[in-house]
Amino acid sequence: MSETQVTDRIKQDLSESPVVLYMKGSPVFPQCGFSAAVIEILTRLGVKFKSHDVLQDPSLRQAIKEFSNWPTIPQLYIKGEFVGGCDIIREMFANGELQQYLTEKGVATTAAA
């Protein structure tokens, strides 16, 4: 796939799912501690999300970094917007901001905010 095609696919993926995580490995078998940390937070919040394993696709791994102007994985997107990597998500979860942000964006969570 050309770079434009990969970028188009990213845009489509983001438009189809409210919460999208680009990560290393799968939610069941994360291949990196930082990806695992974000999975744990999303799971604790009971948020439904779509994940993409960048290790399976080097062109995606490169394209997503350029798309967000962010050089590392994981990357979490909510309603098409890049929200952050592991540190930011952890910090937002710890102070309740992430729950609030999801609610504002109309994303269902099962955990009490």
Added chain:
Amino acid sequence: MRVQNAIRAKLTAALAPAALDIVDESHLHAGHAGARPGGETHFRVHVVAAAFVGKPRVERQRLVYRALTDEIAGGVHALAMTTLTPEEEAALAAKRPPA
């Protein structure tokens, strides 16, 4: 220490931080993807800088990443960071129990 020294020099030049702590956490990731003999692959940085005032977290971290483009491209696999303004740091310090 070579990479760590480069990180310190570049962040100092780019952000003129009021405080800067850099911890090499590579030993915690030994054997993990991205680790390599000799370490200096996984770092944690704590940056306090007036340059962060008025910027959301994503923008702050982008500033740090941008200053370290060469290091990220050249073998630094992970960079955990906290990015605070001097006011935020002071507010946090006030909440910490006295040492």
